[in-house]
Amino acid sequence: AQTVTQSQPEMSVQEAETVTLSCTYDTSENNYYLFWYKQPPSRQMILVIRQEAYKQQNATENRFSVNFQKAAKSFSLKISDSQLGDTAMYFCAFIPRPGNQFYFGTGTSLTVIP
């Protein structure tokens, strides 16, 4: 069975500070892709960052970076210089390759405090 676990239902961070959101997953597949999606109050799902499991280098997108530990099946998201607009629900997800089905965690609600 493929599962994704986000153990932090809620988090908060001061504006301009750094925060790390945790995600672990379980799969028997060796090849897969991992994602972090952001869902602001508008409800729209927005892709934040993606990581290919066969790449050892951690993905980075501006203020967002990941710490991918394949052996530990861990995929955490680091947000640097947090901004008020980062307030949202964040979902971790993965898709085994080959495959068409995505698996999502239950989400972490992040609040950036001014």
Added chain:
Amino acid sequence: NAGVTQTPKFQVLKTGQSMTLQCAQDMNHNSMYWYRQDPGMGLRLIYYSASEGTTDKGEVPNGYNVSRLNKREFSLRLESAAPSQTSVYFCASKLGGTDTQYFGPGTRLTVL
């Protein structure tokens, strides 16, 4: 490009009523998906269509039917709505051979 569009944005039904949620994408994507989102549950896959003419069950298919009308459109039907189907429904699509999904804006459905 409009991306992925969903209609309606909001809907209220009475128990036992039927309705169809519509989804369309203009990105020439092969695969399309229907999810439901409930508090504390994340997104759960209802059905997906890997390509035109095919559909497969996801994690929570009971009470739903789907139709891949053509490459652009993928509809979700509730034949006899139940209060347990109160949720936010998302449609998504992705290009075959790639891995990134693109989501619609969601439909908030309430079943009384």
